[in-house]
Amino acid sequence: MSSFRLSTGGRIDRANPLDFTFDGKPMQGFAGDTLASALLANGRQLVGRSFKYHRPRGILTAGAAEPNALVTVGEGGRTEANTRATLVELYSGLTAKSQNRWPSVDFDLGAVNSLLSPFLGAGFYYKTFMWPAAFWEKVYEPIIRKAAGLGRATYEPDPDSYEKCWAHCDLLVIGSGPAGLAAALTAGRAGARIILADEGFEPGGSLLSETAPIGEQSAADLLTQTLAELTSLPNVRIFSRTTVFGWYDGNIFGAVESVQKNTATVDPNRPIERIWRIAAKHAILASGAEERPLVFGGNDIPGVMMAGAMRSYLNRQAIAPGKNTVIFANDASGYATAADLEAAGLDVTAIIDSRPDASRLWSGKARVLANSVVLDANGGKNVKGVTVLNNGRPETIAADALAMSGGWSPIIHLACHRGAKPVWSDAKAAFLAPETQEGLTIAGSAAGLGGLEACLADGAGKALSVLRALGFSNTSAAFAPAADKTIVSRPLWRVRGSKGKAFVDYQNDVHLKDLGLAVSEGYGHVELAKRYTTNGMATDQGKLSNINAIGILAEARKVSPADVGTTTFRPFYTPLSFGALTGASKGKHFQPVRKSPLHDWAKKHGAVFVETGLWYRSSWFPQAGETSWRESVDREVLNVRKNAGICDVSTLGKIEIYGKDAAEFLNRIYCNAFLKLPVGKARYGLMLREDGMVYDDGTTSRLSENHFFMTTTTAYAAGVMNHLEFCAQALWPDLDVQFASSTDQWAQIAVAGPKSRDILQTMVDEDISDAAFPFLGAKEVSLCGGKLTGRLFRISFSGELAYELAVPAGYGEAVADAIMEAGKPHGICPYGVEALGVMRIEKGHVTHSEINGTVIPSDLGFAKMVSTAKPDFIGKAMLSREGLTADDRLSLVGVKPLDPATTFKTGSHILAEGAVPSLDNDQGYVSSSCYSPNVGSTIGLALVKRGPKRHGEHVTVWNDLKNEYTRAVLCSPVFFDPENEKLHG
């Protein structure tokens, strides 16, 4: 016989049936069911196969510690593996599948592993797969990978969204059982801001399945009444379906809220899960206690269940575990279950109690066997009976369900997340955490207490102390003091003489003999035994198994559990989905796209875009008939040099600098002089790091006495801004200077080429002749007859007569269109960053390919720019270091192949002609290279030892990746128009 639903009782809504499927089979449950209770109601006790031996497994618990009933819920992109059926709220349309079985959970070929079990004991990975080493990759690993793991993740994208939120409160109450409710009510009445969080879909904890009265009141009435009052208080927030998973620095608690995991019709406008970071002045941990399994043969056969869980299913969801239940108890909990079963009209065949004086607890019908143990549960896919040792005599009892209660362990994970160590208490026969730490107090059965009244009193009392410390003086406890009713028995860590496998860690299939083996082989230390046997290493983190493993190790080593100690508790308390951890940071929200104000303009001219950081920049603009990017780039370069071109340079960093000390500030920031830069002029500036290396470069213009406009490279825009702010705020707070980034406020357009002035003059209202607006001019201009004001700079990266025009971002596209229109008769073309790169290499202009963190100004030919007159600037002191003045430093030089038909790549190394590649023979490397349509061959910039003194020297350019050797000559880095005639044209 299997489990079934009773016709009456429970907190389920029989008027609200819910259809779901398990392994494709249609089933029905009710609102108020978990997936686990619904499966039990449908007689489904075998719900999965075990990890290593593929043993049939059933539902063991009714909560977060469940090691067996791990199922895959959902389909397609919503597939979620290894979900604990005990925590899944049943909903209409739910689909669940069993795991770790093939072809079916009832008939699983993997169960053959059980026959191999002599070879699969503790440490089998280490022993079996030791030798030969070559077998690892080809034989062992594929086998282990195929056999290991439980559910399978989906390859489909997750269709749902997730979010992260902050919450703040005076008191966070974790757990809404008796202690948590009492604490919340006490604090709520005092007016404190409360968050009450509970992992269940219905608040109440153990009260939800309690039949014993509290005073005059039933547990259910007390719960209803308390919740009604809490709900009415505006200062209390109740977070159901919310697991507090970690305790972090600054008294921040991490929690995950299941928002829409309980429905098949997900609202796309709401998250499916939400991560909360709860900043609490104080927290009360009322997480309850976990019942300990008993370790005997066949304690994993479906139908064997924790006594508390069996009672919870019976009282909360009206589930009968079977027709004839046997209870194996070392604790009062087994008797409470027996009493409730009998009250429900179900037969309890026997109560097997390992204690000698057990019967005094019992006044029911069932026969009590004191001083007895269950040696073995019998059966295959479900319990058929038990073999007991009745006062030393073996006896077989028929049964179709078996409850076990081995005592209780306080759930103290969270209290130990910040370094506190659990301490063994002989009086409580349990590990306890320090009851009060800064910011956290433990209450109720989590603090080792027993009895409903005691837990209510403890929660109320602890809340009272916390409130007083927080300054809430006008308060009183919501429940009267009551004595602790724990009856502690000597733990029964294991049964001796079992025939079958006695499991300690169900999820990882660790059984009693594995732990014995670990001790006998020298791995008896708790941390070693954990790794040797894998006990406690599954996704349940040993919630059920660790305590028994410690007890068994202690017995084997003939010491106290105190001497064995525990392994370390770490977040997360229960597994978290990657989706929840990721939150909104996926796709474009993980890496946003930055688009220039001229993006659409470039797009309509056919630009091919390249990602540079977050920016999309136009690379080149292919025209009809062009078959390669090189063809387009060559055309753009030649056209700019012959006619004119227009290029989007809006991505450069732009910083407005104001203040009466702005000039002095810039003088200290740049290595070259800025104090006397005239108004209306731009200057190329070189910014160093404090260690003397070049940090960034760009032009800075003085627009008025106390207003400068700085440009930075695209990549370093944010870094330079941070740097300026640090210098102004931390180094020289006495200087009057302020900054505002205006990168996104300006569309900046380069117009370059011999026709650029003619084109721009048609739009700029002021005279921009060479006499009126010479090289390095910078000023505000009126455009198109006063329609618009912009900023015009006569600066050039291409080496051509060139301008950069900045206009408010919203006008960018219109102005670019107007320039194209005005430039049409002059043959203007748009050009991208590739052509820009070619032209700057032709002119020997450096970028961050050269400014790579290893070069100082003189390495780039900028020695004369470095001011000797300034008393101080960033980088000045360290520039004179020995290593930075050595004459064999890698310095900027041009390089081109001797045979124009040959080429080389950026990154290739420079060797003396004919030298063998070696570290000793290394002369430097190519930092930038391109094909120059003006030179007619590949050209490069290189950083080479004594480079500037070696013009004309033949060298070998060596590329080890392609095994290429190119004969080349070192030359001036300026390949085009060395006299700058075009620039000044």
Next chain:
Amino acid sequence: MASLIACPHCGPRPKEEFTIRGDAGITRPTPDAGEDAWYAYVYLRDNPRGRHKEHWHHTSGCRRWLVVERDTMTHAIYAVSDASAPGETA
């Protein structure tokens, strides 16, 4: 690391808004302070256990540089002040 930093300008803000630079206990030497002083300033850092003052930038907030005094062991934060006026705590 503490999850919330009490910026003197913005109030308690999540740590993700901040960027840590490092030791705030060092002072930029004068240009003529000599090689040893500059070497120490640029390259040498203590790695103390316990109380430590650091420069933090409220990068995604008010953009002020702050001096945060924290415990490198317990992660407790003792004081936060503006770098231009260290000592004045909000």
